[in-house]
C-alpha cells in the first residue's frame with residue numbers, strides 16, 4: 124500500500140516552513156524535495172522516527188533545484204551513492220556544478236546563506252535521471268506522473284499521484300501553511316514568467332487533483348479554488364510591482380514600497396506572527412526582485 128508522509132524540516136528553527144515528502148511503496152522509499160543541506164540532521168531524525176535512514180532511501184525526486192528544496196541532494200548522494208535523483212533537464216547542470224547557483228543565491232541572501240542553507244554539495248552526473256515532463260515513474264507499486272510546470276523556475280516539475288489525486292506542486296501553487304487563509308506568491312529571480320506559470324496552473328488542473336501538497340507547507344484542499352485565488356494574487360502582485368517600478372525614484376525605495384504594500388495585504392488575512400512566518404519562508408524581498416526582473420524582461424525582451 125503506497126503512502127505519502129510529510130516531514131517537517133524545521134528550517135532555521137521554524138516549524139511548518141519547509142516540508143520534505145516521503146513516498147513509501149513496496150519497501151521502496153523516495154523523497155520529494157529533501158530540503159536544504161542545513162536541515163540534513165532534522166531530515167535524518169525524521170527518517171529515524173519512521174525506522175528509516177538515508178542509506179535506506181532509493182530515489183530523490185526534485186520539483187526544482189532551489190536550495191530550500193534540493194540543497195541537501197549532494198550530501199544524500201555522498202552518503203548513499205546508489206540514490207537516483209530525478210530532475211528536469213533544464214536544472215540538471217546546476218546540480219552537477221552548483222557554483223553558479225550558489226553565486227546567485229549568495230547575491231540574494233548575502234551573509235545569511237551558510238546559516239540558512241548549509242553546505243551545498245555537487246550531485247554526480249551518474250546519479251541523475253533527466254526529466255522532460257510527461258513521464259510516468261514507477262516507484263515500487265506507486266505510479267507518479269511528471270508534469271512540466273515552469274513559471275516559478277524554468278525547470279519546475281509537479282509530481283502527480285493519480286491514485287490518490289495528489290499534486291506535489293513544489294512552489295508552483297504558492298505558499299500556504301496548512302490550508303491557511305492566505306496564499307502567497309514566492310517569485311525569486313531569475314526565471315519568473317507569468318505566462319508560463321498560467322499554463323502550469325492549467326496543466327495541474329487538467330489532472331483534476333483532489334488535493335495539492337505544498338513544500339511551504341502541507342496539504343491545500345480544493346485545488347481549483349486554491350489555484351484560482353493564487354493565480355489572481357500572482358498577477359495582482361505583478362501589477363503592484365509594475366506600478367511601483369514606474370513611480371519609485373530608485374530600486375531600494377521601490378523594494379520598501381513593495382514590502383509595505385504586500386505586508387499590509389497579508390495582515391488582512393494573517394496574524395503578525397504569521398505574516399513574519401510567510402515573509403521569511405518566501406524571502407519576500409526576493410519576490411520583488413523576481414517580479415521586477417520578469418516585468419523588465421517582458422517589456423524589453425532585447426535588453
Ligand SMILES: [Zn+2]
Nearest residue numbers: 191192294338
Ligand atoms: Zn521554495
